[in-house]
Amino acid sequence: MWVLGIDTSCDDTGVGLVKDGRVVVNLIRSQVDLHQAYGGVVPELASREHLKAIRPLTERALAEAGISPRALDLIAATRGPGLIGALLVGFTFAKGLAFGLDRPFLGVHHLEAHIVAAWPEGPSPPFLALVASGGHTHLYEVLDLGRYRLLGATLDDAAGEAFDKVARLLGLGFPGGPELERLAEEAAQEGVEEAPFAVPLKEQKGLDFSFSGLKTRAVQLLEKGYSRQAIALGFQRAAVGHLLEVLLKAKERTGHTTLLVAGGVAANKTLQAELKRAGLSVFFPPKGLSQDNGAMVALAAHRRALKGEASHPLSLDARAYWPLEEVSHLTGVE
Ligand code: KG4
Ligand code: ZN
Numbered sequence: 001m002w003v004l005g006i007d008t009s010c011d012d013t014g015v016g017l018v019k020d021g022r023v024v025v026n027l028i029r030s031q032v033d034l035h036q037a038y039g040g041v042v043p044e045l046a047s048r049e050h051l052k053a054i055r056p057l058t059e060r061a062l063a064e065a066g067i068s069p070r071a072l073d074l075i076a077a078t079r080g081p082g083l084i085g086a087l088l089v090g091f092t093f094a095k096g097l098a099f100g101l102d103r104p105f106l107g108v109h110h111l112e113a114h115i116v117a118a119w120p121e122g123p124s125p126p127f128l129a130l131v132a133s134g135g136h137t138h139l140y141e142v143l144d145l146g147r148y149r150l151l152g153a154t155l156d157d158a159a160g161e162a163f164d165k166v167a168r169l170l171g172l173g174f175p176g177g178p179e180l181e182r183l184a185e186e187a188a189q190e191g192v193e194e195a196p197f198a199v200p201l202k203e204q205k206g207l208d209f210s211f212s213g214l215k216t217r218a219v220q221l222l223e224k225g226y227s228r229q230a231i232a233l234g235f236q237r238a239a240v241g242h243l244l245e246v247l248l249k250a251k252e253r254t255g256h257t258t259l260l261v262a263g264g265v266a267a268n269k270t271l272q273a274e275l276k277r278a279g280l281s282v283f284f285p286p287k288g289l290s291q292d293n294g295a296m297v298a299l300a301a302h303r304r305a306l307k308g309e310a311s312h313p314l315s316l317d318a319r320a321y322w323p324l325e326e327v328s329h330l331t332g333v334e
Pocket of ligand 1: 133136161177181266267290
């Protein structure tokens with residue numbers, strides 16, 4: 001069964017092809033260069049770029065897989081959440097393709113796609129899932145495909161957003177996460193002493209996250225004369241320490257020892273190492289599937305199709321705001 005998955009929720013155009021649950025092609029056209037000049041994503045520009053990229057990228061994906069559009073059995077696209085103009089490009093394109101080819105169409109929740117990408121044949125629910133990206137830091141209890149309970153979320157900045165902002169402060173490029181990680185790695189290798197950051201929300205009763213204090217602290221430390229390397233190292237240690245603390249607390253409270261980590265921040269090697277050391281059984285998305293991409297959308301649609309989910313009506317709307325807990329168990333349409 002061939003599934004085409006499209007993600008245009010933010011600033012990357014993602015087109016993926018999955019055959020029987022295995023990723024065959026996963027193309028991402030990044031808009032990073034375009035938005036870099038503005039220091040963040042400009043929604044209108046993102047939509048226009050998606051519009052230019054979506055058809056050629058889909059044609060290239062089909063060519064690389066060596067199949068014609070007629071070979072597709074299911075067409076899926078991210079329905080939300082995301083930038084509405086950007087979402088509509090991929091969502092409408094996918095609906096048009098499904099209509100033209102007379103194939104079923106599924107609108108997928110972006111966060112469910114991130115979770116499914118890290119959810120191999122392996123762990124059976126219930127388990128914990130952390131989605132940490134530029135736009136989200138959410139901790140869920142996954143009870144089944146389509147059944148999610150929100151345990152905690154960021155009270156301010158998303159984890160990736162904090163990495164991006166501190167990276168910008170340190171004069172690094174965008175997206176800042178990988179660059180900041182590189183600088184911290186260099187600092188650790190050179191034996192640089194880390195700048196003093198406190199782990200946020202140490203006293204909280206809940207399972208929430210907060211990253212904006214770390215960003216403010218980075219500004220102060222830079223003014224005080226701490227080196228960029230020391231700040232990168234200290235910030236990363238505190239940000240990862242914070243994620244770890246909340247996750248261990250969630251493990252204690254729920255009794256779940258399996259954790260999926262999804263979203264761009266899952267690529268962070270310090271986070272990966274610390275989580276493995278913490279006695280949790282951790283699953284990360286395979287390489288190329290942690291950032292926004294189309295294959296994860298195809299994987300999620302494939303999994304839903306196997307559970308018997310039929311085609312969504314082509315009148316389905318895209319949703320800028322769509323909490324994952326509201327996604328329905330099977331139909332995905334409410
Ligand atoms: O999931 P994603 O590709 O897009 C969003 O939905 O936001 O996540 C991108 C985010 C960016 O904020 C980026 O800086 C962060 O993930 N990121 C990282 C790393 N790689 C990407 N953060 C920390 N360490 C990394 N290695
Ligand atoms: Zn994402």
